[in-house]
Amino acid sequence: MIPTEVISLEKLGPNGYWLTVKRPFDFIPGQVVKLTTSSTIAPRLYSIASGNNEPHLSFLFDLKSEGELTPQLIELKPGETILISPAFGEFICKESSAIWVASGTGIAPYLSMAKSGLSKGKQLIHGVRYHENFFFHDELERLLGERYIKCCSGSTVANMFEGRVTEYLQKATNLPLDRKYYLCGNPEMVVDTREVLLARGVAYENILAEIYF
Numbered sequence: 001m002i003p004t005e006v007i008s009l010e011k012l013g014p015n016g017y018w019l020t021v022k023r024p025f026d027f028i029p030g031q032v033v034k035l036t037t038s039s040t041i042a043p044r045l046y047s048i049a050s051g052n053n054e055p056h057l058s059f060l061f062d063l064k065s066e067g068e069l070t071p072q073l074i075e076l077k078p079g080e081t082i083l084i085s086p087a088f089g090e091f092i093c094k095e096s097s098a099i100w101v102a103s104g105t106g107i108a109p110y111l112s113m114a115k116s117g118l119s120k121g122k123q124l125i126h127g128v129r130y131h132e133n134f135f136f137h138d139e140l141e142r143l144l145g146e147r148y149i150k151c152c153s154g155s156t157v158a159n160m161f162e163g164r165v166t167e168y169l170q171k172a173t174n175l176p177l178d179r180k181y182y183l184c185g186n187p188e189m190v191v192d193t194r195e196v197l198l199a200r201g202v203a204y205e206n207i208l209a210e211i212y213f
Helices: 104-115 137-147 165-171 187-199
Strands: 002-012 016-022 032-036 044-047 056-062 081-084 098-103 122-128 148-152 180-185 207-211
Touching: 002 056, 044 056, 044 104, 056 104, 098 104, 098 165, 104 122, 104 137, 104 180, 122 137, 122 165, 137 148, 148 165, 165 187, 180 187, 187 207
Parallel strands: 098 122, 098 180, 122 148, 180 207
Antiparallel strands: 002 016, 002 081, 016 056, 032 044, 032 081
16 A cells, blocks of 8 residues: 545535545556555545546545545545555446446546546436536536436436436437446446346447446
8 A cells, every 4th residue: 555645635515525635656547546544444445536647646435424434534634644555447448439327426437537538439427316416517518518418316407317327228219239338336326227238238248337335
């Protein structure tokens, strides 16, 4: 594990946080790190959410009040130190055309990809319960335009699909069957979305997943 310095911690919405630290290594957009505040607390996996051309690393996370790590993360101050592993993982989008699907903070790897100049030819479908959890939606709309689709299951908001990402995919007309689908988010969303895509004719090998617990 590599010690690195905290630059900032920003609260996003009712339960989200954006942690930025000094960057001690290179990475490929879509990769993760192990992260902890102390050698006495088990590290957790977090996707890097910053672009690979930025001088720092950023991470998006929700506070889990019953958890061991996130209550410690939200107390971090600039200048303090956390421990992170080198970046690793194979959730890497190499295709010129693909569909990214996320729930909640599962937006993180796609945010990194988009910030790194990989949004061309991609469609992003992001599902949350409440609209205030569409973090960085202005930037994603700028980078993806109409290819950024927001699905909100807990409130009705203009210019958003009312329902879950699975419902959007079930109802979508002309769903591309020959593209790679990247899924990132909670286990229920990933499993249910895979089942929907398979039922609609997407090949199993065209579905890649990263689960957030």
